[in-house]
Amino acid sequence: xxxxxxxxxxxxxxxxxxxxxxxxxxxxxxxxxxxxxxxxxxxxxxxxxxxxxxxxxxxxxxxxxxxxxxxxxxxxxxxxxxxxxxxxxxxxxxxxxxxxxxxxxxxxxxxxxxxxxxxxxxxxxxxxxxxxxxxxxxxxxxxxxxxxxxxxxxxxxxxxxxxxxxxxxxxxxxxxxxxxxxxxxxxxxxxxxxxxxxxxxxxxxxxxxxxxxxxxxxxxxxxxxxxxxxxxxxxxxxxxxxxxxxxxxxxxxxxxxxxxxxxxxxxxxxxxxxxxxxxxxxxxxxxxxxxxxxxxxxxxxxxxxxxxxxxxxxxxxxxxxxxxxxxxxxxx
Numbered sequence: 001x002x003x004x005x006x007x008x009x010x011x012x013x014x015x016x017x018x019x020x021x022x023x024x025x026x027x028x029x030x031x032x033x034x035x036x037x038x039x040x041x042x043x044x045x046x047x048x049x050x051x052x053x054x055x056x057x058x059x060x061x062x063x064x065x066x067x068x069x070x071x072x073x074x075x076x077x078x079x080x081x082x083x084x085x086x087x088x089x090x091x092x093x094x095x096x097x098x099x100x101x102x103x104x105x106x107x108x109x110x111x112x113x114x115x116x117x118x119x120x121x122x123x124x125x126x127x128x129x130x131x132x133x134x135x136x137x138x139x140x141x142x143x144x145x146x147x148x149x150x151x152x153x154x155x156x157x158x159x160x161x162x163x164x165x166x167x168x169x170x171x172x173x174x175x176x177x178x179x180x181x182x183x184x185x186x187x188x189x190x191x192x193x194x195x196x197x198x199x200x201x202x203x204x205x206x207x208x209x210x211x212x213x214x215x216x217x218x219x220x221x222x223x224x225x226x227x228x229x230x231x232x233x234x235x236x237x238x239x240x241x242x243x244x245x246x247x248x249x250x251x252x253x254x255x256x257x258x259x260x261x262x263x264x265x266x267x268x269x270x271x272x273x274x275x276x277x278x279x280x281x282x283x284x285x286x287x288x289x290x291x292x293x294x295x296x297x298x299x300x301x302x303x304x305x306x307x308x309x310x311x312x313x314x315x316x317x318x319x320x321x322x323x324x325x326x327x328x329x330x331x332x
Contacts, residue, residue, distance in 0.1 A: 002319040003061045004328070005300070007134075007166070007225045007266035007289040009069035011045045012091050015084060016071055023075045028169040030188050044293035045069055048095040052292075053102060059297035061290070062319075065326070066092060067106040067134040067164065074111035074139050082116040085109055089120070093128040104328065105130050106164055111139035114148040118155035125159045131326035132161040132223075137168025137197075143204050145211035153217055162221035162262065162325060165204050167197030167229070193267075193294075201229040205257060206238070214260050215250045221325065225266035225289060227273035231257065232280035258282070262325055264289035265317075269303035283313045287322045 034040040044051070048066065056064065073085035085108050092105040107124035109117045124130040133156070135144070142148065144165070156163050169175060169191055179191035190196060201224055208214050208222070224231070235254035242253055249256070263277050266289035277286060290300040309317065323330050 001060070001314070002063075003059075003288060003301075003304070004063045004065070004319045004322040005061050005290045005292065005297075006065045006223065006264050006287055006322055006326075007164070008064040008066055008292045009045055009294070010048055010066045010092065010095075011042075011069050012088055013046055015088055015091070018084065019071050019075050024071045026172070027071070027075055028172065028175060028191070029071060032188075033185055039293075041293040048103065053099070055292070055297050056102065059290075059301035061297055061301070063102060063104065063328070064292070065104045065106055065131070065322075066096070067166070068092070068108040070136050070168065072108050072136065074109070074136060076110070077112040079113075081110040081113050082120065085116075085120055086123075089124050089128060089130070093124075093130075096129075104326070107133040109133050109135060109152070111135055114146075114152065117149065117152040121152065121155050121161070122159060125161055130161075131328065132156075132164060132221075134164040134166050136166050137200055137204070138171060141171045143207045145207045145213045153213065153220055156221070157217050157219050160219075160221075162223050164223040164225075165201055166225065167192075167201045170196055170200050198226055198229045201226075202231050202234070205229070205231060205261060206253070209249070209253050209256045210242075210246065212248060214256045218260070220260055221262070222260055223262045223264060223287075223325075225264045225291065227265055227268045228263045228277045228281065232263075232273070232276040235280055254280075258285065261285070262287060262321070265300070265303070267291035267295040269295075269299050271307065274303075274307065283309070283316050284321060286317050287325070288318050 068088055073081045073088060076084050088108050096103045096105050107121055107130045109120055111117060121133050175191050179187050179196060182190065205224060214220060235257060238253045258281055262285050263281050264287045265274065288304065290297050322328060
């Protein structure tokens with residue numbers, strides 16, 4: 001069974017070292033607690049070679065779609081940020097070129113320089129062969145529905161490639177209001193992987209619907225991870241409670257999201273959220289992912305081995321939907 005994983009991360013430490021440390025701190029990056037029984041994810045992320053391939057092989061993962069893990073060019077404004085995004089994308093393209101049978105790449109974009117994003121997306125798709133881009137949450141408090149990103153969304157439609165909306169921390173005033181005053185480790189996790197990341201991404205998608213951005217671009221394709229970032233359980237309620245206040249929309253909220261959003265399993269390997277995503281989005285919108293190195297390839301594999309789907313549906317989940325969406329070579 002061919003297995004493709006879409007939310008798999010890398011970094012280039014020497015390029016990250018060029019980002020202003022105060023900008024990194026202001027965005028909310030804080031040290032992670034390293035696991036006692038294994039390597040730190042930050043140790044694994046820079047390596048795109050034998051160690052990563054060994055972990056993929058052990059879990060039966062054939063292809064990773066690699067994306068830059070923060071900090072990244074979105075923290076660097078102006079021409080410097082655009083140049084940093086270009087260099088990171090070129091580094092990724094070089095790594096993919098060494099093993100195109102095992103790796104592909106999502107572009108990183110200079111989100112602090114909106115006028116440069118469409119050009120860099122176009123370059124990476126046409127010149128580097130990337131199948132889309134991944135962005136990390138908001139930039140300077142702006143979501144993708146902000147008019148400054150109109151050209152980026154138009155380019156994604158024109159190129160027919162998806163934008164993966166990956167979680168990131170809420171803007172600083174939100175973090176202070178919601179997540180401060182807790183023990184440091186617990187507060188860090190609550191504002192990030194424990195809750196905040198996922199609610200931020202769900203709000204991002206809902207803003208794209210409610211602003212009319214998806215109606216204006218019905219061919220725009222989005223991907224979100226983590227079994228739908230809590231949206232599957234809320235779509236029916238959203239349709240109900242917005243029914244009297246969303247007359248400007250051409251479709252119900254749930255319809256717009258299911259029409260234009262694909263969901264990966266990244267980082268969540270239990271059945272209840274998978275069933276919610278499956279029942280809400282349908283098998284044609286679900287794709288397997290791990291979230292390496294922040295999640296274990298083997299846990300992802302164990303999840304696949306545990307769930308029960310018809311063979312044709314399992315093939316869609318593990319590789320078929322990704323191949324169709326990203327126009328990857330078919331693995332059969």
